[in-house]
Amino acid sequence: MALDLHEIEVKWQKEWEKQKTYKFDEKSKKPLFTIDTPPPTVSGVMHMGHAFAFTQQDFVARYKRMKGFEVFQPFGFDNNGLPTALMVEKKLKIRQKDYSRKDFVKLVLKHTKEQEDAMEKSFKGMGLSIDWDLLYRTIDKLAQKTAQYSFLDLHKQERVYQREAPTMWCPKCATAISQAELEDKEEESKFVYIEFKTTDGEKISIATTRPELMPACVAIHVNPDDKRYKKFVGKDVEIPFTGGRTVKVYENREADPELGTGAVYHCTFGDLDDVAWILETNVPIIEIINKDGTFNEKAGILKGLRTKEARKKIIEELDKAGHIIKQEPITHVVNTHERCKTHIEILTAQQWFVKYLDLKDEFVIKSEQSKWIPKYMKKRLDNWINGLKWDWNISRQRYYGIPFPVWYCKKCEKPKLADESQLPIDPMESKPKGKCECGSTEFTPEKDVLDTWFTSSLTPQINGKWVEKNKLFDKIFPMDLRPQGHDIIALWAFNTIVKSLFHQKQIPWKNVMINGWALDSKGKKMSKSLGNVIPPEQMIEKYSADVLRYWAGLPTIGEDIPFMEKEMVSGKKFLTKIFNASRFVSSACEGLGKVDEKKLKFWPEDKWILSRLNSLEISSTKAMDSYEFSKCLNPVRNFFWLEFADYYIEEVKHRIYGEDRESKKAAQFVLQKVIWETLLMFSPFVPHVTEEIAQSTFKSLLKEKSIHLEKWPEGNKKAVDPEAEEVGAIVTKIISLIRKEKSVSGKPLNAPVKKATVKVGDPEKLTPWLETIKHTMKIEKIETSKGELAAAIEL
RNA sequence: GGGCCUGUGGUCUAGUGGUAUGACGCGACCUUUACAAGGUCGAGGUCGGCGGUUCAAUUCCGCCCAGGCCCACCA
Numbered sequence: 001m002a003l004d005l006h007e008i009e010v011k012w013q014k015e016w017e018k019q020k021t022y023k024f025d026e027k028s029k030k031p032l033f034t035i036d037t038p039p040p041t042v043s044g045v046m047h048m049g050h051a052f053a054f055t056q057q058d059f060v061a062r063y064k065r066m067k068g069f070e071v072f073q074p075f076g077f078d079n080n081g082l083p084t085a086l087m088v089e090k091k092l093k094i095r096q097k098d099y100s101r102k103d104f105v106k107l108v109l110k111h112t113k114e115q116e117d118a119m120e121k122s123f124k125g126m127g128l129s130i131d132w133d134l135l136y137r138t139i140d141k142l143a144q145k146t147a148q149y150s151f152l153d154l155h156k157q158e159r160v161y162q163r164e165a166p167t168m169w170c171p172k173c174a175t176a177i178s179q180a181e182l183e184d185k186e187e188e189s190k191f192v193y194i195e196f197k198t199t200d201g202e203k204i205s206i207a208t209t210r211p212e213l214m215p216a217c218v219a220i221h222v223n224p225d226d227k228r229y230k231k232f233v234g235k236d237v238e239i240p241f242t243g244g245r246t247v248k249v250y251e252n253r254e255a256d257p258e259l260g261t262g263a264v265y266h267c268t269f270g271d272l273d274d275v276a277w278i279l280e281t282n283v284p285i286i287e288i289i290n291k292d293g294t295f296n297e298k299a300g301i302l303k304g305l306r307t308k309e310a311r312k313k314i315i316e317e318l319d320k321a322g323h324i325i326k327q328e329p330i331t332h333v334v335n336t337h338e339r340c341k342t343h344i345e346i347l348t349a350q351q352w353f354v355k356y357l358d359l360k361d362e363f364v365i366k367s368e369q370s371k372w373i374p375k376y377m378k379k380r381l382d383n384w385i386n387g388l389k390w391d392w393n394i395s396r397q398r399y400y401g402i403p404f405p406v407w408y409c410k411k412c413e414k415p416k417l418a419d420e421s422q423l424p425i426d427p428m429e430s431k432p433k434g435k436c437e438c439g440s441t442e443f444t445p446e447k448d449v450l451d452t453w454f455t456s457s458l459t460p461q462i463n464g465k466w467v468e469k470n471k472l473f474d475k476i477f478p479m480d481l482r483p484q485g486h487d488i489i490a491l492w493a494f495n496t497i498v499k500s501l502f503h504q505k506q507i508p509w510k511n512v513m514i515n516g517w518a519l520d521s522k523g524k525k526m527s528k529s530l531g532n533v534i535p536p537e538q539m540i541e542k543y544s545a546d547v548l549r550y551w552a553g554l555p556t557i558g559e560d561i562p563f564m565e566k567e568m569v570s571g572k573k574f575l576t577k578i579f580n581a582s583r584f585v586s587s588a589c590e591g592l593g594k595v596d597e598k599k600l601k602f603w604p605e606d607k608w609i610l611s612r613l614n615s616l617e618i619s620s621t622k623a624m625d626s627y628e629f630s631k632c633l634n635p636v637r638n639f640f641w642l643e644f645a646d647y648y649i650e651e652v653k654h655r656i657y658g659e660d661r662e663s664k665k666a667a668q669f670v671l672q673k674v675i676w677e678t679l680l681m682f683s684p685f686v687p688h689v690t691e692e693i694a695q696s697t698f699k700s701l702l703k704e705k706s707i708h709l710e711k712w713p714e715g716n717k718k719a720v721d722p723e724a725e726e727v728g729a730i731v732t733k734i735i736s737l738i739r740k741e742k743s744v745s746g747k748p749l750n751a752p753v754k755k756a757t758v759k760v761g762d763p764e765k766l767t768p769w770l771e772t773i774k775h776t777m778k779i780e781k782i783e784t785s786k787g788e789l790a791a792a793i794e795l
Numbered sequence: 796g797g798g799c800c801u802g803u804g805g806u807c808u809a810g811u812g813g814u815a816u817g818a819c820g821c822g823a824c825c826u827u828u829a830c831a832a833g834g835u836c837g838a839g840g841u842c843g844g845c846g847g848u849u850c851a852a853u854u855c856c857g858c859c860c861a862g863g864c865c866c867a868c869c870a
Contacts, residue, residue, distance in 0.1 A: 259869075270870070272868095334869095556808095583830080587829075
């Protein structure tokens with residue numbers, strides 16, 4: 001049978017949309033299960049990681065729906081902020097500074113809309129049971145209003161403050177960034193040894209990788225235990241090319257005597273240490289770098305240059321003047337901006353911050369109230385929280401993003417916040433309500449926009465339409481599940497927890513499920529630069545969405561999974577097997593009609609397989625309840641293939657083709673029950689194929705309009721018969737042994753056997769099964785005796 | 796340097812206080828009335844290493860090694 005999986009998938013995706021199969025009914029009386037789905041950053045493509053993670057999330061959604069929950073599974077696009085603007089700049093080969101703010105925003109919105117449409121199509125192709133009517137965007141009016149309201153609320157709680165502060169700055173993006181946006185990068189560089197003179201003529205040298213910051217040098221630090229430098233402490237050292245400016249030598253435990261010359265010069269600001277040292281030594285701040293990355297007049301001879309050129313120039317000049325002792329090539333790690341890989345600089349700027357460093361302990365304790373799956377991922381969050389050193393800088397000096405609802409009084413410079421009724425608002429285009437405290441009515445708008453995570457951290461509030469003050473929010477908050485990747489625990493999960501604790505005074509979710517990553521076949525991250533990216537569409541095209549979904553169900557939750565095409569092949573075979581087995585069962589069960597289970601006379605294999613089915617349903621339900629879907633999919637698959645198809649079906653064929661109507665009816669009933677309930681358990685994983693079979697082959701068993709709205713089989717403890725399972729397993733082994741005998745004799749499996757001799761631990765227990773074994777293996781006569789399990793045949 | 800995870804036949808993996816699951820690959824046989832995109836059978840593992848607890852450890856504990864992730868540092 002030639003299966004056109006594509007045709008089937010497209011057909012059912014259309015049908016589900018038409019039938020509104022996954023529609024969230026706010027008024028439903030069922031208990032709710034709400035998912036705070038991750039809005040993917042708009043980029044135009046769905047990558048393998050998306051396919052993987054969203055499918056895992058969908059397993060949960062589909063399962064919960066079958067368990068009788070009204071499932072809230074929305075979809076969002078993250079098209080807000082810096083990442084989006086950078087994506088558009090890169091794709092269209094433009095820079096924001098060449099446009100007016102308005103035009104730039106317009107351009108970004110237009111472009112992201114096109115990208116969204118492409119992505120929506122891809123995500124729909126995965127067969128996710130999402131209610132697309134709940135679609136949101138992190139730049140939408142609702143998101144804007146929510147973010148701005150959040151700002152006002154935090155202001156009311158005195159949790160935001162504004163100050164001129166050393167700030168991590170990306171010169172390329174020309175904006176402040178937060179601690180979480182840093183990325184390490186290993187780089188080749190030069191360790192430059194520079195000689196200075198004290199005012200009394202002694203020579204002291206330092207080593208640095210940032211010679212260009214020399215004009216900003218404000219101190220020299222040496223270790224107090226370093227005897228070489230004892231005599232320098234407190235002395236004044238001349239900085240070349242500064243017109244005789246001098247700095248003092250300080251003792252500092254952090255100066256490493258082993259590194260360089262043991263003496264280190266302190267600039268404003270070379271790195272985060274310098275910021276701390278400023279506070280300790282009370283030296284002046286000399287800022288030489290402008291916000292666009294160029295050096296200013298304080299940099300003297302370096303004025304107008306950028307870091308790279310400045311470094312070259314200063315080395316040349318120092319060398320000419322005889323200050324350079326030597327240069328050593330080194331490899332060191334520098335902080336870069338994760339979005340554009342540019343070196344960050346530290347400079348001071350007026351910024352808004354969310355104050356939360358005082359609450360670190362509370363964050364650690366409260367986040368314990370969510371169940372973390374897998375559990376160890378919570379430790380990553382704790383690790384992050386404990387390492388926090390800066391309050392959250394939420395100002396971004398960009399065009400594209402959600403504006404601060406803030407103006408400043410022209411007279412007294414005090415910030416004036418928007419009134420709640422004005423939200424969402426762009427202060428560039430509107431005026432505040434009322435006057436400033438000082439009586440002035442003249443204001444300048446805040447030009448900065450909010451950090452994109454300031455908005456993304458409000459997805460539960462956006463989803464529940466918190467700012468519209470309706471009943472939905474109370475219904476869905478706290479949400480049942482937050483699925484997300486481990487790479488953004490410190491960003492998305494953490495910031496969302498922070499916001500909910502501030503706004504709602506409680507943790508935002510009951511469960512946090514952390515998915516792993518889709519890696520390439522060798523276990524490496526998929527990335528464009530490595531050229532190992534496999535687009536999911538390509539695999540859907542080649543194998544089908546259900547096959548890709550099957551793959552997503554293989555690993556343990558939280559584990560990364562290498563993408564191997566052979567898994568696609570085996571997934572495809574699995575789907576074919578489901579089709580074929582269903583086809584057999586449906587033809588075998590023709591004319592079955594309605595039956596009264598109590599009146600059926602079951603054979604031992606019936607009792608065995610029914611017990612196995614119920615055991616499996618119990619364990620699968622448990623696995624799904626704890627989000628361990630691979631512990632459902634794998635065992636059900638093995639049961640279906642290795643027990644039901646390979647043994648049970650073979651064991652009952654003689655009854656299906658035979659004359660005994662009682663016996664046939666029982667076998668038919670069991671065949672149908674087992675395959676149907678197995679299909680139900682497969683349905684969250686491979687929704688298209690199971691729907692197709694349910695609708696085309698087992699329509700009469702459907703109580704709902706879709707298999708995905710049927711009840712999940714939970715299994716019945718009373719139907720579990722350990723002894724039936726034990727003997728059934730022995731029989732399986734005996735049949736396998738007899739098959740082996742036929743196989744080594746080069747005979748087909750249906751070759752008749754004159755006599756079989758079976759040794760078994762307890763022959764008596766086997767007695768009820770003898771008929772089954774005889775028929776299954778075409779044995780005329782069978783003898784059993786006590787002994788170690790063995791089988792011999794005479795052909 | 797701190798934290799976390801992983802290490803099971805050629806490859807990927809399940810699992811357990813009593814020597815191990817499945818897939819892919821490999822070999823042999825079988826056109827058997829659901830399925831040759833199949834079936835059956837088979838070969839292949841001292842469950843990373845070393846110690847400890849135990850009658851018994853792949854499973855528990857400690858140390859070590861290797862790989863990965865996060866964080867910090869690197870003048």
